[in-house]
Amino acid sequence: MIEFLRRGAEAGPQRPAVVTHEQTVSYGELLAMAERAATGLAALGAERIALADHEAAPVVAMMAAAASTGVEVCLLPPDEAEQVLDLVVRFDHPVVVTDRDDLPASALPDGVRRVGLGELLATTAEVTVRELPARRPHLVLTTGTTGAPRGVRHDWGRLVRTTAHVRPAADERWLLAFGLHQFAGLQVLLHVFAAGATLVAPAPRRPREGLAAMRALAVTHASATPTYWRFLLAELRADGGPVPSLRQITLGGEAIPGPLLGELAATFPDTPVSQVYAASEFGSTGSMRDRRAGLSTAVLERGDDADVALKVVDGELWIRSRTGMVGYYGEPDVDAEEWRPTGDLVAVEDGRLVFLGRSSEIINVGGVKVHPLVVEERIGAVAGVDVARVYGRRNPMTGQIVAVEVVASAGADTTAIDAAIRAACADLPSASRPRSIRFVDEVSTTGSKIVRREAP
Amino acid sequence: MQDRVEQIVREFVARVKPEAGEVAVETPLYADGVGLDSLEAAELSAVLEDEFGTDPFQGETMPETLSDIVSFYATA
Structure with missing residues (x-):
């Protein structure tokens, strides 16, 4: 140096x-x-x-x-x-x-x-x-x-x-x-x-x-x-x-x-x-x-x-x-x-190595493994979504469910975004669809990276 | 409280199982009743937890009807 x-x-x-x-x-x-x-x-x-x-x-x-x-x-x-x-x-x-x-x-x-x-x-x-x-x-x-x-x-x-x-x-x-x-x-x-x-x-x-x-x-x-x-x-x-x-x-x-x-x-x-x-x-x-x-x-x-x-x-x-x-x-x-x-x-896929997520971030929904990035990518493409964080939320029925926190664009209609997110994920396997959608002012990050673990 | 619980559950069912129609308090939530599957029941538990801070699916006995859910919050 x-x-x-x-x-x-x-x-x-x-x-x-x-x-x-x-x-x-x-x-x-x-x-x-x-x-x-x-x-x-x-x-x-x-x-x-x-x-x-x-x-x-x-x-x-x-x-x-x-x-x-x-x-x-x-x-x-x-x-x-x-x-x-x-x-x-x-x-x-x-x-x-x-x-x-x-x-x-x-x-x-x-x-x-x-x-x-x-x-x-x-x-x-x-x-x-x-x-x-x-x-x-x-x-x-x-x-x-x-x-x-x-x-x-x-x-x-x-x-x-x-x-x-x-x-x-x-x-x-x-x-x-x-x-x-x-x-x-x-x-x-x-x-x-x-x-x-x-x-x-x-x-x-x-x-x-x-x-x-x-x-x-x-x-x-x-x-x-x-x-x-x-x-x-x-x-x-x-x-x-x-x-x-x-x-x-x-x-x-x-x-x-x-x-x-x-x-x-x-x-x-x-x-x-x-x-x-x-x-x-x-x-x-x-x-x-x-x-x-x-x-x-x-x-x-x-x-x-x-x-x-x-x-x-x-x-x-x-x-x-x-x-x-x-x-x-x-x-x-x-x-x-x-x-x-x-x-x-x-x-x-098509001559590319596509990243699915960290092995430590996999969401286990009733025994089905869900990669959060695949879901996050769908949600991130929805109009009005600035940032999305997909993570596993604890659940008494299935161990975890797919949950998402969304930072919406300023002035966006969150009810419409909620419906658009569900529509965008409707063709995903049932376990991969977000079962909890919350709108937040900011998502949890560490070192400018999204934290995909549920807060304790 | 009871009215709010019934409203939340009915809105949820209207969204995920619109074909189920109006949910009576004694209609079974699963199988031949409303027909919620395990993931939909898991989602309902998250919706109720977000709204009321606790959810009846965390107990030893799983609620079978809207009436069971109302009873859980009535005695909580």
């Missing part, structure tokens, strides 16, 4: 590296910040730190510093203090770097040291080019959409290797719609700085602020989850403002419904749309650019030489990745040559 900043600063120290509504940080400034952070980290003497801050430039500087010193940094999600402290304990962090007022030293568990981020970044030091250590660990926490978050151990060497194909593109301005604590955010970060491009980082990272940043901060490229794009399209329809001029739209992080690809094509007719299939554990498998839902079955024929290979076993996608994680936190390293299940259920 720091090598990217160095390259960018050499090419043009004044070029913008990180842009927010409040400030622009140049490559020269970001590199200097990262060098100070590296000196501060080295002086700290810790092998691992947890970082609880979300201002983009300092976080990027800290990650670059960590990557250059071999100190493992784990960026914690922007949660309430109580949840952050739970993660500090769960992942045995000895040091928390933060300037958050609600995380004073007195609130930290016994033996955990607090270091101010501003203090660390203010370290005075001469700029020195350090030799990169052989082991450069990085810890990413999963979003926990299907259970408790897990720690996924990566190595900066492997992560940087995935950017070998990235061409210089100093004129690109990428929206940061993911958190940098998420693996998808890390991928955007690596791509942007490998290309010598600019990271546009609005705060908070909601679709409304993302849309505003696209318009005001000249965003050219944007990568986000399908759920994020659905909300952004709803914002666009609601405010009636100009459609941002984008040169690239990327979707990833969860299954991509076909109707959404159609909506994006209609709204951004001249913008290429790319779909990425990636996960914290196995990294990115590449992208599809043909505006069709799912992956081409050609991905199943990559052969042994490919860094990432895929196969289908009993309806589930399995993967072998040489650029993926080193292992889970607290567990031995995984074998990079080993095939592992992804948890993603797929069907092969």
